[in-house]
Amino acid sequence: MHVLYATLLLFLALPAFSQTGRIVGTLADSTSKKTIPYATVALFGADGQLITGAATTDQGQFNLEKLAFGTYKLTVSFVGYKTKTVAALVLSADKPTLDLGTLTLTPGTSTLAEVTVTAVKPMVEDKGDRLVYNAEQDISNAGGTAVDLMRKVPMLTVDLTGNLTMRGSSNIKVLVNGKPSSIMARNLADALKQMPANTIKAVEVITSPGAKYDAEGSAGVINIITKKNVKGVNGSVNVSAGNLNSSVGGNLAVKGQKLSLSVSGNGNEHRMIYTNETTRTALDPATGQPLSVLFQRNQSDNTGRGGYGDLALDYDPDSSNRITLSANVWGGVYPQNVTLLNQLTVGKAVVQDYTRNVQFKNPYGNGEFNLGWTRTGKKPGQEFSVLTQYSHMPDNYYYTAIQTNSGGEQPSYLERSTNLSRNNEYTIQTDYAYPFTHKGHRDTLTYKLELGAKAILRNIGSEFTVDQSPTGNTIDYQFDPARSSVFTYAQQVAGAYASLRMESKRKWSLTGGLRYEHTGITGDFVTDRATFTNQYGNLIPSLTVAKTRGKHTYKLSYTQRISRPQIWYLNPYLNASDAQNLQTGNPYLAPELTHATELAYSTYNDKGMSLNAAAYWRQTNNSIEFLQTVDPNGVALTRPENIGRNASYGLNTSLNLQPSKAFSISSGLDLTYVNLVSTALNQRNAGLTWSLNGNASYKLPHDWTLQAYATYTSAWIGLQGNYGSYTWYSFATKKELMAKKADLTLALNNPFMANFYQSSQQFAPTFSTQTWSVMRQRNVQLTFTYRFGKSSDSKESRKIKNDDTKGGR
Numbered sequence: 001m002h003v004l005y006a007t008l009l010l011f012l013a014l015p016a017f018s019q020t021g022r023i024v025g026t027l028a029d030s031t032s033k034k035t036i037p038y039a040t041v042a043l044f045g046a047d048g049q050l051i052t053g054a055a056t057t058d059q060g061q062f063n064l065e066k067l068a069f070g071t072y073k074l075t076v077s078f079v080g081y082k083t084k085t086v087a088a089l090v091l092s093a094d095k096p097t098l099d100l101g102t103l104t105l106t107p108g109t110s111t112l113a114e115v116t117v118t119a120v121k122p123m124v125e126d127k128g129d130r131l132v133y134n135a136e137q138d139i140s141n142a143g144g145t146a147v148d149l150m151r152k153v154p155m156l157t158v159d160l161t162g163n164l165t166m167r168g169s170s171n172i173k174v175l176v177n178g179k180p181s182s183i184m185a186r187n188l189a190d191a192l193k194q195m196p197a198n199t200i201k202a203v204e205v206i207t208s209p210g211a212k213y214d215a216e217g218s219a220g221v222i223n224i225i226t227k228k229n230v231k232g233v234n235g236s237v238n239v240s241a242g243n244l245n246s247s248v249g250g251n252l253a254v255k256g257q258k259l260s261l262s263v264s265g266n267g268n269e270h271r272m273i274y275t276n277e278t279t280r281t282a283l284d285p286a287t288g289q290p291l292s293v294l295f296q297r298n299q300s301d302n303t304g305r306g307g308y309g310d311l312a313l314d315y316d317p318d319s320s321n322r323i324t325l326s327a328n329v330w331g332g333v334y335p336q337n338v339t340l341l342n343q344l345t346v347g348k349a350v351v352q353d354y355t356r357n358v359q360f361k362n363p364y365g366n367g368e369f370n371l372g373w374t375r376t377g378k379k380p381g382q383e384f385s386v387l388t389q390y391s392h393m394p395d396n397y398y399y400t401a402i403q404t405n406s407g408g409e410q411p412s413y414l415e416r417s418t419n420l421s422r423n424n425e426y427t428i429q430t431d432y433a434y435p436f437t438h439k440g441h442r443d444t445l446t447y448k449l450e451l452g453a454k455a456i457l458r459n460i461g462s463e464f465t466v467d468q469s470p471t472g473n474t475i476d477y478q479f480d481p482a483r484s485s486v487f488t489y490a491q492q493v494a495g496a497y498a499s500l501r502m503e504s505k506r507k508w509s510l511t512g513g514l515r516y517e518h519t520g521i522t523g524d525f526v527t528d529r530a531t532f533t534n535q536y537g538n539l540i541p542s543l544t545v546a547k548t549r550g551k552h553t554y555k556l557s558y559t560q561r562i563s564r565p566q567i568w569y570l571n572p573y574l575n576a577s578d579a580q581n582l583q584t585g586n587p588y589l590a591p592e593l594t595h596a597t598e599l600a601y602s603t604y605n606d607k608g609m610s611l612n613a614a615a616y617w618r619q620t621n622n623s624i625e626f627l628q629t630v631d632p633n634g635v636a637l638t639r640p641e642n643i644g645r646n647a648s649y650g651l652n653t654s655l656n657l658q659p660s661k662a663f664s665i666s667s668g669l670d671l672t673y674v675n676l677v678s679t680a681l682n683q684r685n686a687g688l689t690w691s692l693n694g695n696a697s698y699k700l701p702h703d704w705t706l707q708a709y710a711t712y713t714s715a716w717i718g719l720q721g722n723y724g725s726y727t728w729y730s731f732a733t734k735k736e737l738m739a740k741k742a743d744l745t746l747a748l749n750n751p752f753m754a755n756f757y758q759s760s761q762q763f764a765p766t767f768s769t770q771t772w773s774v775m776r777q778r779n780v781q782l783t784f785t786y787r788f789g790k791s792s793d794s795k796e797s798r799k800i801k802n803d804d805t806k807g808g809r
Contacts (some may be wrong), residue, residue, distance in 0.1 A: 020319050021091035022065040025100030027056050027076055029107070035060025036105060039078035046071045052380065065319070066380050067091055074100075074249035079103040096319045123666045123695060124154055124612070124654050130206045131612060131654070135197065136227065138695070145245055145270060146195040146224070146747065151728055153203045154612070154654045154668045156222070157713055165716065166205070166220055167616065167650050167672055171563050171592065171624070173216050175223045196247040196268050198238055198783060201227045207218075207296050207616070208544060208557035208598050211513025212431070212450055213457060215540040215562045220596075225326050227251075242781035244271045253789075256671030260314045268309040273776035279767060282634045285765040292351075292634040294580055297341040306332020322374045330793040331365035342580060344634050352408040352432065358577045360399040367392050381435040382446060382783055386428075393423040399577040403472070411472035419573045429454040431579055443504045450513075452500040458491040464573040474546065486526035487572055487587075491564070494518045499542075507548035515540040515571040519564060523587050525572070532587065555600040565589035565624060569640045582637045590642050594620040608658025613651070620646040623676070625719050630767035643678040643719050662699040668692070676719045681766065683719055690714045721762035721769070727753075728777070742786040749779040 023043065027036045041062045042053040051072065056062045069091045076761030077083040084105055089098055125132040133153040157165045166172050174188060181687075202221040206213070213221060237253035247267030276298050282291040284580040316321070336357050344352035372387035398418060403413040431452040438445045466483040469476040520535040542559040548602045571585040600614035623646035628638045650672035657665045668691075675686040693711035700706065710729035715722045732747040756777045762769040 009338075011490065019068060019649075020065070020376060021067045021096035021098070022063065023072070023074065023089060023098045024061070026102045027060045027062065028102050028104050029081075029106065030104035033104075036078055036081075039076055039105070040082075042075045042077075043067070044073045044075070046073075048073075051178075061336055067097075068378050070092065076103060078103065078105060080360065083109055108151045118739070123664065123697075124656055124668075130204045133205070135200045135202055138697075145268075146192040146197055146200060148730070149197040150203070151193060151199060151711055152220075152695065152709060153205060153694065155205050155207065155652050155670060157670070157689075157716065164192070166222070167618065167648060167652070167670070168209070168308065171282075171594075171620070173214070173221045175221065177226055178223055195224075196240065196245075196249065196266055197246075198240065198785065199226050199249065199266060201225045207614070207734065208540050208542065208559050208596060209561075210511055210559075211499040211540070211545070212452060214454075214495065215515055215517055215560070216564065220561075234787070236377055236781065236785060236787040238785040240781060240783040242779055244776070244779045245269065245781060253341075258316045260312075262312045263310065265307065265309040267305070269303060269305050271301075271303045273301045275774045276771060277773075278771045280630065280634070280636070280767055280769040282630045282632060282767050283765065284334040284632075288765075291346070291632050293345045295341075295343045295345075296578075296580065298338045298578075300336065300338045302335045302337055304332060304334035306334070308332070317459050322377050324370065324372045324374070326370045327368065329365065329367050331363075333363045336360040338363070338578075340578060343578070354403050354404045355406070356401055356578070358395070358399055358401050360577055362395075362397055364395050365393065369411070377434075379435055381433060383433045384431070386430050388429075389425075389427040391423075391425045393425075394423045395423065397573075397575070398701065399575075401577055401579075413472055414469035414474065414477065415466065415576070416477070417466045417576070419462060419575075421462045421573075422442075422460065424459045426457045427454070442508055446503045448501040450501075453495070453496040454494070456491075456493040458493075460489040460491075462487045462489075462571045462573055466576070483574055483576070485528065485572065485723045488524045488526060489570060490522045491588075492520045493564075509544075509546045509548075511542075511544045512541045515542070517562065519591070523570070525587075533687065535712075536591065538593070543639045551605060552603045553601070555598070555602075557598045557600075559596055561592075561594040561596060563592035563594070563601045563620075563624070565591065565640070569624065580635055582635065584637065584639045586639045586641060589624060589640060590622050592620050592622050592624055592642075594618060607657070608664065610654075610656045612654040614653075616649070617649050618648045625676070627681070627720060628762065628764065628767070630764075636767070641681075643676065643683075644680065645675075645677045647675045647677075649673045664697045666696070667694040674717045676717070678719060681719075685717055685719050685721075687717045687722070688714075689716050703740065705734045715760075720764050721760060723760040724758040724773075726756055726758055728756075738786070739790065740783070745779040745781075745785075747779075747783070747785045749781070750777045751780075754778045 026041050027041075028034060029036060035056075037056055037058045039056045039060070040053065041052045041056060041064070043064055045051050047107045051067070052064055054062050054064060072089045072091070074086045074089055075083055082105065084103060086100065086103065091098060098456070122135050123134055125134065130362065131154055135149055137147075138152060147158055150156050150164060152377045155166055158187065158352040164172060172188075177757045200604075202225045204225065206221040206223065209221050213774050233254050235250060237250040238248070241246045245268070246295065247266060247268035249264070251262065251264035253262040269712055276296075278294070278296045280292070280294045280296075283289065307331045308328065310324040310326070312324070315323045318700050338357075340356045340358060342352055342354055342356060343350060355513065368389065368391040370387065370389050372385060374385040397417070398419075399416040399417055401413075404410070404412050429452065431450065433448060433450045435446065435448045437445065463486050464484060466480040467477040468480050469478070495515060495517040497513060497515035501509065501511040503509045516532060516537065516539050518535070518537045519757060520533075522531070522533050524531045538560075539564065540560045542554065542557075544557040565586075569589055570587045572587055574585065575583040580724050596616065598614055602610070602612045604610040621644075622642045623644045624640050625646075626638055627641045627643065628636050637701040650670065652668070652670050654668045655666065659665070670691045673687070674689060675684075677684045691711060691713040693709070695707070695709045697707045708729075708731050710727070712725070712727050714725045714761055717723075728750065730747060730749045731751065732745060734743055734745040736743045754776065756773075756775045758772075758773045758775070762770045762771075
């Protein structure tokens with residue numbers, strides 16, 4: 001209700017919108033008739049003042065939108081050509097769109113017979129409020145997964161199993177094209193393994209999100225931007241084959257005068273092979289003396305298969321309005337079958353000695369539907385939108401455990417379990433942006449006011465059952481009521497925000513905002529007839545100040561973040577597929593609250609050098625960590641807990657160099673000191689973690705490109721342990737074919753190292769654990785991509801951005 005009132009007030013407060021127009025056209029060489037990409041297009045008003053500008057696309061097309069009605073003059077220019085001017089261009093209500101057709105440029109008298117111009121984005125860009133890794137510029141990504149790609153993104157660390165952390169924290173909000181993905185939220189590591197890297201255009205890292213973003217995510221926000229279809233009839237197909245990853249996919253877009261349609265799809269396969277050996281000693285918490293010793297060896301060779309499909313329909317009734325309808329589905333099956341050797345020793349006696357084969361599968365899916373309306377105003381940047389979203393995510397688990405005693409031939413124990421989990425989410429959101437300018441005596445200030453409101457309703461349920469056969473015979477399966485239950489959970493989040501950004505001609509910028517979010521929770525253990533409720537409100541401030549002097553920018557920011565525990569942390573379902581290592585959720589978790597401060601510096605020069613550096617401090621109260629306890633029988637229980645305080649202090653740097661037009665180098669260094677303290681558990685762990693990476697690319701004649709990448713990550717730290725370091729590297733070469741409409745890429749990941757070896761240690765008053773892991777990582781990948789059709793830039797559709805769905809390990 002509050003959101004509806006806020007939406008109504010915003011709507012009534014809107015100033016009168018005026019109709020706007022646009023000017024489109026194509027630029028070509030007057031002699032060869034070939035289109036000219038990356039040329040400069042500038043538009044001037046009747047008084048000669050510059051209004052706006054753009055660069056032509058790779059097909060030589062330009063599109064100037066959101067223009068007030070009136071008379072304009074347009075100029076087009078490019079190195080080696082004479083500048084062309086088109087005057088007396090009139091936009092009116094009768095003619096809101098001017099299509100100039102093909103404009104030709106005449107070569108200058110001093111030009112060479114043939115000029116080749118290559119415009120390449122840097123690998124890493126600083127956009128002020130975010131750091132952008134341009135993945136499409138990195139050829140070694142072809143054929144890999146998003147896990148491989150994320151290893152190269154500044155400020156991110158990925159371990160051998162795909163777990164992602166930012167500045168030492170796994171509490172990250174991961175968006176896909178600015179909106180949440182339930183699959184990413186449920187199990188980020190598995191989701192990234194299923195996502196082909198060659199579908200990703202860029203990754204944005206936002207360490208200090210402003211008030212317009214949902215307050216979720218203590219470490220920050222990561223936005224994965226996938227490759228988009230653009231105007232015209234165009235598309236692409238890609239096929240990738242390798243010993244660990246394979247995929248096939250494609251996309252097609254058709255753009256009409258007012259209606260556009262795009263569809264895309266991809267199917268992929270990912271294989272994971274690993275062996276773990278663990279020795280865990282159960283301790284008497286009072287004396288520290290050993291009670292039992294557990295040795296386990298598990299081997300796994302699994303292949304997961306998944307895919308996604310996306311459909312988007314945009315309708316532009318006029319130049320000021322857009323109606324969008326989109327739907328996308330993700331799905332797949334990711335098995336985690338394991339052969340487990342288990343030996344438990346008490347004193348000198350072996351009390352358990354068996355092999356357990358676990359057949360575990362997780363069929364998952366996500367269906368999402370978006371409907372929205374966006375209206376642009378007379379002023380560039382003025383916009384009002386109403387967006388709605390519905391998503392449904394089934395997320396189920398099935399396992400069967402077959403246990404055979406050492407030396408036996410027939411099973412001695414059987415267990416099977418089913419967990420049917422579902423998540424229905426409804427969202428409505430409204431946003432309004434209004435830019436304005438104030439001219440003072442000494443400076444001109446440009447402002448942008450943003451207001452918005454949002455409501456999210458989540459209805460979640462989990463039904464789990466366990467059957468046991470103590471004889472090992474399938475006819476003796478018995479239902480276990482103590483480990484079976486029905487759990488429902490409802491969460492309502494209502495929020496509103498106000499944000500103001502100010503920029504001056506003296507290169508000062510200030511962005512401040514406030515966001516209020518109210519959360520209501522109801523949980524119901526249906527079987528046990530027990531319920532719980534909770535509600536809380538949070539006022540989240542954010543402030544960023546930046547100053548630019550020439551090619552140097554300095555930035556200081558502060559924000560708060562909140563992290564609500566989601567269903568996958570709250571679900572009391574007990575996973576006992578390994579009887580000595582139980583896993584469950586905690587329905588009584590409290591939200592985390594984080595304070596984050598950052599001081600950043602960036603600079604660049606005209607020779608392709610850029611440097612980004614940031615020092616930061618972050619403190620999370622009620623920090624959520626997965627903790628383990630071990631009973632006297634050697635059985636471990638792992639579940640999330642509010643441990644207390646997690647403080648991090650760090651430094652991130654990113655350097656890009658371009659010694660020549662053909663050669664580019666980039667490197668990054670991350671240093672983080674982590675200090676975790678739990679007064680309630682009487683535990684503390686602290687230490688320095690760091691990672692270093694480097695990337696080099698060289699463009700050869702005849703459309704060949706070579707690339708090499710390497711990274712080293714030190715051991716990372718948790719409250720109960722330290723997890724080993726690792727090295728990862730790759731080489732790639734790409735050949736462009738068919739007049740650059742196709743390319744063939746060969747990538748070698750870790751060619752001199754078939755397996756990764758990693759050790760870790762965990763410790764607590766009740767146990768001490770040593771783990772040694774071996775994982776297959778040598779990977780050869782061959783990828784072919786073919787692009788067809790013509791294209792031009794298109795206006796991006798607005799969608800819901802629920803960045804408050806918990807990501808993490």
